[in-house]
Amino acid sequence: MDDYAANSTSADAILSELIKKTARLHLAELGGGGLSLDSLARDCGRAVTEVQALFPHRDDVLTALVIDAYDASGGAMERADKDAAALHASAGARLLAVTRALRQWSFDHPAEFTLIYGSPVPGYHAPQDTVLPASRTPGVLAGIVGAALAGGELTPPRRTVPGPPLLLPAAVEAFGGLPPAPFSDVIERGIVLWSSLIGLLVFQVFSRTHDSVRDEAAFFDYAIAVAAETIGLVVPLDGDAH
Missing domain, CATH: 1.10.357.10 (Tetracycline Repressor, domain 2)
Incomplete structure (x- = not known):
């Protein structure tokens, strides 16, 4: 695996953990039915497309x-x-x-x-x-x-x-x-x-x-x-x- 691919994988893993950490906070406040990609992207400070790249739905x-x-x-x-x-x-x-x-x-x-x-x-x-x-x-x-x-x-x-x-x-x-x-x-x-x-x-x-x-x-x-x-x-x- 070249450096670019390794860095990309590492960045995806970090973003994935950030999304899940934020989702757990939303889960505690809103329940599972209250989760949305838009709100997760907003609270992660990321574009929705970045979240969708890892979690399409x-x-x-x-x-x-x-x-x-x-x-x-x-x-x-x-x-x-x-x-x-x-x-x-x-x-x-x-x-x-x-x-x-x-x-x-x-x-x-x-x-x-x-x-x-x-x-x-x-x-x-x-x-x-x-x-x-x-x-x-x-x-x-x-x-x-x-x-x-x-x-x-x-x-x-x-x-x-x-x-x-x-x-x-x-x-x-x-x-x-x-x-x-x-x-x-x-x-x-x-x-x-x-x-x-x-x-x-x-x-x-x-x-x-x-x-x-x-x-x-x-x-x-x-x-x-x-x-x-x-x-x-x-x-x-x-x-x-x-």
Whole structure:
């Protein structure tokens, strides 16, 4: 790559980051539906044509923000899991660490959290490019559940899925295959855990629990421990007798 091409690429990367940084500010003030290339160009001090050269449509900006949000939140969970695993933490302790990391990211970045887990932006449909970044969060959870299964840390469930598995083949493949009985429905249970986590965060980020509980952080930990019981995993909490 010659110097001109390298400088051009570098300039594009800098402008792209500036546009996204400005878009995040607009996202917090106006929501996803309030983004426009004209307003982004104005607040970046650039011509609309310069913005359009990198992001031809508003939806391209939204997609970039969605990908960044999934990567940032998933990355926070992955780092927390790596740190917990390095301390030889139990699977339950790893689960608590990664869910706390996602909670912290969510409170630190409420606009981005709303973009990926809140109300859909009217007229926007996330493209295939967002699928892999979005898979990082369930991927961390699946890794912990898989480690718990392999390490004998799961308690067999009292209830199993009636009839055949309720899964698409891609979900089974992503987990590494269908576990044997009595844990043959652990993937379904993992999806319950994942959805419980996101639902809990929605309640807390959007202040649905602040007038019901006196300590939201402690309640979050408790709720994760309760949700983990659905897959037979014990999450250690302060004050536990065991």
